[in-house]
Amino acid sequence: MDRPAAxxxxxxxxxxxxxxxxxxxxxxxxxxxxSESGSGLNIATxxxxxxxxxxxxxxxxxxxxxxxxxxxxxxxxxxRFWLRRFLRLAPLFYLVCxxxxxxxxxxxxxxxxxxxxxxxTLTFGAVHPNHALVTGGWYVGLVALxxxxxxxxAWLREKGGPRGGLVFLVALALGLWAxxxxxxxxxxxxxxLWNRFHTYVLAPNQVFLLAWGALLAGLHETTEKxxxxxxxxxxxxxxxxxxxxxxxxxxxxxxALTGWSRYxxxxxxxxxxxxxxxxxxxxxxxxxxxxxxxxxxxxxxxxLHPFTMKLVAPHLSGxxxxxxxxxxxxxxxxxxxRWVEAPLGKLGRAGKR
Numbered sequence: 001m002d003r004p005a006a007x008x009x010x011x012x013x014x015x016x017x018x019x020x021x022x023x024x025x026x027x028x029x030x031x032x033x034x035s036e037s038g039s040g041l042n043i044a045t046x047x048x049x050x051x052x053x054x055x056x057x058x059x060x061x062x063x064x065x066x067x068x069x070x071x072x073x074x075x076x077x078x079x080r081f082w083l084r085r086f087l088r089l090a091p092l093f094y095l096v097c098x099x100x101x102x103x104x105x106x107x108x109x110x111x112x113x114x115x116x117x118x119x120x121t122l123t124f125g126a127v128h129p130n131h132a133l134v135t136g137g138w139y140v141g142l143v144a145l146x147x148x149x150x151x152x153x154a155w156l157r158e159k160g161g162p163r164g165g166l167v168f169l170v171a172l173a174l175g176l177w178a179x180x181x182x183x184x185x186x187x188x189x190x191x192x193l194w195n196r197f198h199t200y201v202l203a204p205n206q207v208f209l210l211a212w213g214a215l216l217a218g219l220h221e222t223t224e225k226x227x228x229x230x231x232x233x234x235x236x237x238x239x240x241x242x243x244x245x246x247x248x249x250x251x252x253x254x255x256a257l258t259g260w261s262r263y264x265x266x267x268x269x270x271x272x273x274x275x276x277x278x279x280x281x282x283x284x285x286x287x288x289x290x291x292x293x294x295x296x297x298x299x300x301x302x303x304l305h306p307f308t309m310k311l312v313a314p315h316l317s318g319x320x321x322x323x324x325x326x327x328x329x330x331x332x333x334x335x336x337x338r339w340v341e342a343p344l345g346k347l348g349r350a351g352k353r
Contacts, residue, residue: 009066009220011232011276014284016059017294019052023136024305024329026050031309032322040246046253047243047265053139054209055269056302060143061213062277064150065169066220070158073151085147087348090122092340093140096303097133105310108133129201135306138201145203146210153214169211169218176208188258196254212270216277226280236275239268293334299341300333308332 026049029035035042073081097119100107108130109115115131118124124131125141132138153172157165183205191199199205227235243265250256256265284292294301308328312321 009063009277009281011229011279012059012063012273013295014288014291015055015272015276015295016298017291017296019055019059020298020301020333021294022048022052024301024326026052027135027305028309028322028325031313032318032325034319034322038249038251043246043250043256044244046250047256050253050257051243051265051269054206054266055273056139057142057206057209058213058216058270058273060146061210062217062220062273063213064146065154065157065214065217068150068154070151070154073154078151081151082147084348086122087344088341089140089144089147091344092299092303092336093122093134093137094120095336095340096307097137099307100134105307107135107306108137125203128198129203129206130198134303136302139302142201142203142206143210145207157218166218166222169215173208173211173215176211179204180206180208184258184262185260188254200254200257209266209270212266213273216270216274220277225278227275227278229279229282232275232279236272239271239275242268294330297330297333297337300336301329304332304336305329 022045026045029042029045035045068081076084099105101111101116111133115124115133118127118131119133119137122141122144125138125143125145129138129141132141157168160166160168183199183202188196188199188205248261256262305325308325312325312328315321316324
């Protein structure tokens with residue numbers, strides 16, 4: 001969902017569009033009860049939807065560490081750096097939170113004064129990511145933590161030099177991964193049912209993915225070699241199959257997000273991000289252009305599809321309700337990008353030195 005300010009990397013734009021679509025399709029297929037629990041379709045959409053969010057974390061780490069070295073942060077100043085990131089992340093988030101509270105849609109916790117303050121300051125990720133006042137907002141809270149910490153991380157990486165900086169990224173990725181082990185291996189599923197997802201989204205279980213993206217950015221800098229698009233697509237096929245294959249069967253979706261198998265799926269989506277990042281830039285075809293546009297709208301699609309579901313579901317159910325909801329979500333995401341994200345993104349770049 002996070003977008004690079006200037007340069008593009010191979011297939012990341014189309015990939016972002018695919019990931020956002022997978023998240024929306026997963027949620028809507030659950031809300032409109034399109035598949036039976038434990039069926040092949042249910043398993044595929046559950047893995048694709050949940051691990052697409054994980055892939056967005058990897059993407060966010062990659063893009064930030066790849067496009068904003070310490071020299072750039074130092075030149076533009078911390079204030080300008082944080083302002084640009086704020087304008088990229090906050091305005092649309094504020095808009096959907098305001099809609100949720102004003103319309104009393106019941107997404108997230110009760111909008112008490114402290115919860116509103118946490119959301120306004122984007123600090124809720126440090127308290128609890130599910131204090132977000134909108135469905136899916138936990139991702140925003142955790143990415144905001146990266147933005148707050150990034151200048152210090154970029155400085156430490158710079159101090160290590162080319163080789164030491166890469167070692168620093170390896171240590172960061174491994175250290176934060178080790179922090180996730182207790183939650184992934186037993187902490188989530190040991191909780192009562194009502195608290196499992198709340199435990200799953202906590203920082204110790206998620207922020208290592210940002211560091212994996214950072215490490216990928218460090219590796220990306222070490223070589224100019226790039227893959228041909230057709231070869232990248234061919235290499236992606238077994239990774240996609242790992243995510244959609246109907247075995248092992250599960251009925252509780254969190255079962256697919258815990259245990260050692262989680263890390264296998266995470267390596268698969270990290271591999272997909274790597275393939276997209278290392279793919280040679282080329283002129284996209286019609287499908288590629290459509291996915292690139294969808295990638296530009298991905299943040300809006302991620303945040304707005306629960307609202308279009310609230311609009312459609314009382315009047316239309318099943319496949320028809322699903323299709324109308326998804327279509328309206330894509331239109332709303334386009335509108336949000338055109339009239340909110342793009343203008344404010346230009347504002348953030350206007351003062352760049």
